[in-house]
Amino acid sequence: MQSSSLLNQIRQQFAALRKSEQKVASYVLKHPSEAIHLSIADLALATEVSEPTVVRFCRAIGCKGFQDFKLQLAQNLAQNSNFGAYRIQQTYTPATLETVFDNTIESLLKAKNTVSAAIAEQAIIRLANSERVEFYGFGASGIVAQDAQHKLFRLIKHCAAYTDPHMQAMSAATLGPDDTVVVISQTGRTDALLQTTQLVKQASAKVIGLCPEQSPLALLADWVLDIGIQEDTDRYTPLLSRIAHLVVIDMLAMGVALTKEPGINNQLKQIKENLRKLRLNKKEK
Template sequence: MLARIKALRSGLRRSEQKVADLVLNRPNAVISAPIATIAEEANVSEPTVIRFCRAIGCAGFQDFKLRLAGSLASGIPYIYSGVNPGDRAEDLSAKIFDRAIATLVQVRNHVNTDALERAITLLANADRIEFYGHGASGIVAQDAQHKFFRLGVPTVAYTDPHIHSMSAAILKPGSAVVAISHTGRSADIVRSAELAREAGADVVAITACGSPLAEVSSVALFADVSEDTDTYTPMTSRIAHLTISDILAVGVALRRGPDLVKQLEKTKRNLAEKRVQGDPA
């Protein structure tokens, strides 16, 4: 929850940002405080506190407090100490591993399972699936396509905005798009998602809560990870996106049933022919 608030803060109203700052600075105090106290401490009205809760994806004030308490109860810090030039390999390793683990736990604890169920259903019933992404998200899109193409559905991954915009415009009902963006604010990705919806296709977004991409999608799966992607190459957000695409691929595979098992066995046999035979020892 703290990672989500930090990621969404810049898009909130100025009065809501005051509530966000209070929560980020004093999360444990907020858990036990009534709404009137929070409003007074943040110097805002009580309705503003409720609007803040809804703006970050909660049903209301009580839902927000429950989810915040669950986040803090995990005992895993939402921000890890940055690496330093003098770090030894063991320090660097520990920091990067801890950050990756904490990110996956955060996303797991806040994943909307109802949205996951809807996304899996859409993809399992699709007669064509296209994956869109740019930069690091483009690599995630290609990885997802590599998982899905073996499931017996025509798939393709596009990382060029001109190509996926043209493809989105000519999709047909029954097709599906998986649009991947950490910020959800890439204008080209958002526009292609809009074009796909206008063409009658469904759009599953893997993105940030409250983002423009989430707003135009059929189903949004949130991976709210605190990461400065304007300066640094996405790392932990990419891991979260890869894991969500794994969940979708496994879910679709299970939905497609016994016929898919036979197909996967056939591909495994073909791969076996390409391996050098011999004793691994």
């Protein structure tokens, strides 16, 4: 069942539901935005039914269980929302923490559906065969760039991350046709980042963009991993896009590691051995 049809599905199956399940259905149809913030116990209390009844209701409308129902409902409401699955409330409530988890799950599902597997494979092959790989980003995207460098430096001989426009400009001047830059941006519209990306292109290096499709940055990139997650950055630092970017970086790192096997295995074993020497033995205190 598609998430966009969940509320219609409830309306269509309403008459076929048990009377106790209809209580849950009525509440969800009248208060969908509130329902996604409730635990199964809270929803059971609000509708004056038992928790097993809530589970039966979820399965009756085609969901695997309560969590799947909440995720489907969040996706349904996301079509009319400006900021991810649904907005975090103005004040803290016990549901706030669960909302963060649900929003993050929703953002990862969106990224999974928008990132092209074929383009990701091409990007992985390019990274695995590049002489140098560098990561550019500002702000929260700069932190993702640093994490990417931490993941990839064990797999690629020359790997660096730059989060300052001056350092990026100097880096771009030293690149060549065998080098690749991964440019990370939540909006794909940061002017300074666009300028340094143009310098990379002028140096004949290749660009992999982690950004929204059809953004100015995407138009400059050779490969685009489409991550177009909208969120309320006026009130909060980017939460959802950062997690999605990190997961895509993990995907790229895993792909590079598998592509470079078995030659990379000895290097990784040596790194693990060096790290083991830095740890205390269990007998030591």
